Amino acid sequence: MNDLSPLASSPDDAGVLARLQQRLAADAAAEGLLDLAYTTVDSPVGPLLLAATPRGLVRVAYASEDHDQVLDTLAHRLSPRILRAPDRLDPVARELEEYFAGRRRTFDVDLDLSLSHGFRSLVQRHLPEIGYGETRSYGEVAALVGNPKAVRAVGTACATNPLPVVVPCHRVLRADGSLGGYIGGADAKTTLLRLEAAA
Incomplete structure (x- = not known):
């Protein structure tokens, strides 16, 4: 789970690292090396972890589930090629924001239902x-x-x-x-x- 943000010691460093991480995610996706993209979003029910495969959204997790543990489980069950890539999850984040604001009643994002059988x-x-x-x-x-x-x-x-x-x-x-x-x-x-x- 490659998250470079702990390395940042100043706001300038954080900006540089965010751009590097964005480039890393884009390069990994372009090379077919990104099997799982993830990000976290704030919500009225606490921070939510969002994870997606190329097929669609595969996991939404509450903080009480321990996001690090959820990512570890996804790495073992689906693929170790996992990277923080917020851009890939922007459509999901937008729909969740609309839902919590009372402007959305159904979700239109693609889903990957492979975790259940x-x-x-x-x-x-x-x-x-x-x-x-x-x-x-x-x-x-x-x-x-x-x-x-x-x-x-x-x-x-x-x-x-x-x-x-x-x-x-x-x-x-x-x-x-x-x-x-x-x-x-x-x-x-x-x-x-x-x-x-x-x-």
Whole structure:
């Protein structure tokens, strides 16, 4: 995970290093050596790590997941050729900014769903069918994917969603209307639901 920013000792150094890192990312991409690009963005639910492959956005991670650990896992599961390359993720960052400002209800960025398989992948592919500002129970999602008895498995699929916020697992609640678990924590889930309810 090549991040040169710790080497900067002054604002001038930081600017030079930012330009060097940008050039490194561009050169790596041009040579086909950049398999995973990442950046972090600020949001109302804390800093979010964004990572993308050439196929699309592959990971959104909350700070509570430990961004360094997430990057290490991505390097092992997908490719060690990973580099901070914010420009590659500008479209995602822009859509998230619009979402948090209440100006976007769906995401249009390409997704790479390769981190999930089987039933988990099936559930995660159907989550965007739950509309902005709407919620469904775990049981309703199980029925939606054609396996009404798989309520616990739906919970696991939501809890392991590698693309929270963008793939809206926060819209899935317990049958009694309580929050249930969430990868970003209860506060983040509440914030997202309130944001959507206010629009």
